[in-house]
Amino acid sequence: MSQSIRVIVAEDQAMVLGALAALLETEPDITVCARSANGREALSAVAKLKPDVLVTDIEMPEMTGLTLAAEVRERYPQTRVMILTTFARPGYLRRALDAGAKGYLLKDRPAAELAEAVRRVHRGLRVVDPDLAAEAWDSGADPLTERERQILWRAGEGKSSLEIAEELHLSEGTVRNYLSEAISKLDASNRIDAARIARAKGWL
Amino acid sequence: MSQSIRVIVAEDQAMVLGALAALLETEPDITVCARSANGREALSAVAKLKPDVLVTDIEMPEMTGLTLAAEVRERYPQTRVMILTTFARPGYLRRALDAGAKGYLLKDRPAAELAEAVRRVHRGLRVVDPDLAAEAWDSGADPLTERERQILWRAGEGKSSLEIAEELHLSEGTVRNYLSEAISKLDASNRIDAARIARAKGWL
DNA sequence: AGACCGTAATGACATGTGTCACCTTCGATT
DNA sequence: AATCGAAGGTGACACATGTCATTACGGTCT
Numbered sequence: 413m414s415q416s417i418r419v420i421v422a423e424d425q426a427m428v429l430g431a432l433a434a435l436l437e438t439e440p441d442i443t444v445c446a447r448s449a450n451g452r453e454a455l456s457a458v459a460k461l462k463p464d465v466l467v468t469d470i471e472m473p474e475m476t477g478l479t480l481a482a483e484v485r486e487r488y489p490q491t492r493v494m495i496l497t498t499f500a501r502p503g504y505l506r507r508a509l510d511a512g513a514k515g516y517l518l519k520d521r522p523a524a525e526l527a528e529a530v531r532r533v534h535r536g537l538r539v540v541d542p543d544l545a546a547e548a549w550d551s552g553a554d555p556l557t558e559r560e561r562q563i564l565w566r567a568g569e570g571k572s573s574l575e576i577a578e579e580l581h582l583s584e585g586t587v588r589n590y591l592s593e594a595i596s597k598l599d600a601s602n603r604i605d606a607a608r609i610a611r612a613k614g615w616l
Numbered sequence: 617m618s619q620s621i622r623v624i625v626a627e628d629q630a631m632v633l634g635a636l637a638a639l640l641e642t643e644p645d646i647t648v649c650a651r652s653a654n655g656r657e658a659l660s661a662v663a664k665l666k667p668d669v670l671v672t673d674i675e676m677p678e679m680t681g682l683t684l685a686a687e688v689r690e691r692y693p694q695t696r697v698m699i700l701t702t703f704a705r706p707g708y709l710r711r712a713l714d715a716g717a718k719g720y721l722l723k724d725r726p727a728a729e730l731a732e733a734v735r736r737v738h739r740g741l742r743v744v745d746p747d748l749a750a751e752a753w754d755s756g757a758d759p760l761t762e763r764e765r766q767i768l769w770r771a772g773e774g775k776s777s778l779e780i781a782e783e784l785h786l787s788e789g790t791v792r793n794y795l796s797e798a799i800s801k802l803d804a805s806n807r808i809d810a811a812r813i814a815r816a817k818g819w820l
Numbered sequence: 821a822g823a824c825c826g827t828a829a830t831g832a833c834a835t836g837t838g839t840c841a842c843c844t845t846c847g848a849t850t
Numbered sequence: 851a852a853t854c855g856a857a858g859g860t861g862a863c864a865c866a867t868g869t870c871a872t873t874a875c876g877g878t879c880t
Contacts (some may be wrong), residue, residue: 434635435634
């Protein structure tokens with residue numbers, strides 16, 4: 413047996429973090445050398461330990477897994493990043509690959525696939541959920557501009573056009589225009605519907 | 617050492633299910649005798665194996681953890697149910713206890729607490745997250761009526777008053793009245809805000 | 821019997837929302 | 851130099867939403 417694969421796991425739900433680490437520890441050729449509860453912690457752990465693979469969730473406090481992946485690619489290219497997330501959102505996959513992630517695995521895949529995916533990524537191979545890759549292909553690119561995203565996000569939180577306008581220092585009419593654009597781009601029937609659709613695609 | 621504690625784990629995300637089982641298997645006094653990906657599966661596993669403890673998530677396809685808990689209490693009272701979930705929602709806790717669950721543990725608690733909680737529940741003790749219990753206390757009871765819940769749910773999905781009215785065979789004005797009631801009960805500023813608040817409390 | 825609550829409805833009114841046409845400014849392409 | 855697109859804006863209009871008063875019916879406690 414060669415050297416053991418050194419892995420850091422980042423995941424904000426402590427119980428799930430511990431459980432994933434326990435799962436990986438059952439593999440004789442894999443060692444979990446650190447566990448992090450958020451992106452910032454994970455980044456400093458990577459800096460200190462220079463692991464072979466970083467397995468990370470996306471939605472975390474302090475720093476998201478997507479930002480984390482970009483930072484690690486930039487500063488510690490010898491560590492390969494694998495995203496492990498609940499969300500089968502085309503937009504997330506696209507952004508993850510853009511950020512230099514080598515793998516994208518869903519939490520509803522069987523537990524046995526985790527160790528296998530870590531080994532593949534360590535060998536320099538890419539691991540991407542095939543169904544999701546296909547969906548990402550035909551679901552097209554994110555049609556929203558940055559402004560539309562900002563505004564639609566706030567609308568989805570229940571804020572009125574006027575509130576959003578004040579928050580972003582815009583006129584109320586402009587906010588309504590952006591929302592109208594977003595609604596038509598997403599083929600939605602109103603702002604709530606539009607926010608729902610954008611969230612499902614991973615564009616928000 | 618006495619007899620090992622026999623546990624069934626139910627969780628819809630396969631990877632997390634496997635990881636939690638691996639975590640529990642590291643304990644010498646606990647045995648995972650089955651794993652279920654949804655509520656229906658878990659119920660038949662409980663029927664067949666009569667375990668000491670059932671650890672279950674809430675949001676699952678086929679049958680939710682809350683319904684499952686009620687069924688198990690009714691039909692297999694020798695099996696004690698512990699809810700393990702992401703959601704720190706007072707309404708969920710209340711409904712879980714009403715359904716006869718003996719424990720309510722959050723996924724963002726440390727991994728070490730899981731085994732300890734299983735042991736306590738097995739001994740007949742109750743395990744409830746103290747912060748959440750306090751919040752459940754002062755957040756008061758669910759103020760929504762069944763009709764208000766139905767209508768607010770659909771409004772939160774982006775449906776218009778007219779669409780909701782047709783779906784439930786009501787007049788549009790009636791739907792608007794119910795929404796207005798819900799908005800004022802929840803101290804929200806509009807339907808979206810109201811749906812968001814109700815979801816956060818676990819009332820939707 | 822009376823009080824209370826959930827359900828259901830109507831009409832009226834003020835505001836909020838979605839759409840459209842049309843305008844300006846600014847930076848990046850061609 | 852000309853064109854394009856993103857950002858930002860105005861005004862106008864139709865329709866949706868939120869509020870309120872008021873009515874009505876059937877349960878269910880006391």
